[in-house]
Amino acid sequence: MISAEGPPLQRAGALVDVMDALPSALRTRGHEVSAVLPFYREIKENRAFKKKNTGITVDVQVGDKVYTARYLEGRSASGVQLFLIRCDEFFDRPGMYGERGKPYDDNAARFIFFCKAALELARRLTPQVQVLHVHDWAAALVPVYVNALGLPFKSSQICRSAFSRCAESNFLDD
Numbered sequence: 001m002i003s004a005e006g007p008p009l010q011r012a013g014a015l016v017d018v019m020d021a022l023p024s025a026l027r028t029r030g031h032e033v034s035a036v037l038p039f040y041r042e043i044k045e046n047r048a049f050k051k052k053n054t055g056i057t058v059d060v061q062v063g064d065k066v067y068t069a070r071y072l073e074g075r076s077a078s079g080v081q082l083f084l085i086r087c088d089e090f091f092d093r094p095g096m097y098g099e100r101g102k103p104y105d106d107n108a109a110r111f112i113f114f115c116k117a118a119l120e121l122a123r124r125l126t127p128q129v130q131v132l133h134v135h136d137w138a139a140a141l142v143p144v145y146v147n148a149l150g151l152p153f154k155s156s157q158i159c160r161s162a163f164s165r166c167a168e169s170n171f172l173d174d
Contacts, residue, residue: 001035002118004096004111004138007076008049009042011096014163015136024078034125036118038110039072039086040096050074051084058120062113069117085117115141119151128152133159 005011006019023033043049051074058069070086085091090110098104119142122129132153134142143158145151 001033001133001135002115002139002142003035003037003135004114005136006035006037007078007080007082008046008074009037009040009096010046011042018161018163019135020076020078023076023080027078027080032127034081034083034129035076036083036085036121038091038096038114039070039084041092041094042096043084044092051082054083056121056124058117060113060116060120062109062116067113069113069120071121083121085114085121087113087117090114111138112141115139115145118142119145119149123151131157131159133161135161136163 001019001023003015003019005013005015007016009016019035023035026033037043043051051072054071054073056071058071059066060069061067067087067089072084072086074082074084076082090106090113093099093104095104097107104110115138118139122132132142132146134140140160140162143160146153146158
């Protein structure tokens with residue numbers, strides 16, 4: 001599962017709730033489930049959440065720039081495997097999407113990076129990922145990149161869940 005929000009984030013909301021309940025429910029039914037999230041400052045500063053560096057780094061191009069994705073690994077309170085994408089330039093900030101009611105100006109670049117970095121991780125995992133379940137607008141480009149890059153996922157292996165239409169156009173107004 002690929003989502004901009006989920007445990008161990010402490011914020012309450014529909015997406016965090018879904019990303020807490022759905023992977024746990026699938027796991028109790030015998031499915032192997034992993035979730036990919038950005039390594040936000042809130043997670044970085046959470047001393048109770050145990051994470052370790054995977055040693056995997058990947059260069060990700062966004063426009064004319066290249067950013068390095070570093071991957072960390074941990075487990076949610078319910079035991080779901082979590083992969084965290086670290087790029088301090090994009091995710092080491094006070095807010096997830098913005099501050100004081102104003103979205104970050106580079107949200108498009110931030111979540112393009114996140115989608116590409118999540119796919120790079122999926123390409124490297126063993127056993128091979130069977131289903132990509134992308135959640136909300138921040139992960140919505142994953143299926144587009146799968147198609148554009150000719151990655152080995154069929155459309156039947158990709159599921160998209162949307163929770164908030166109003167946030168989808170915040171960075172498209174320019």
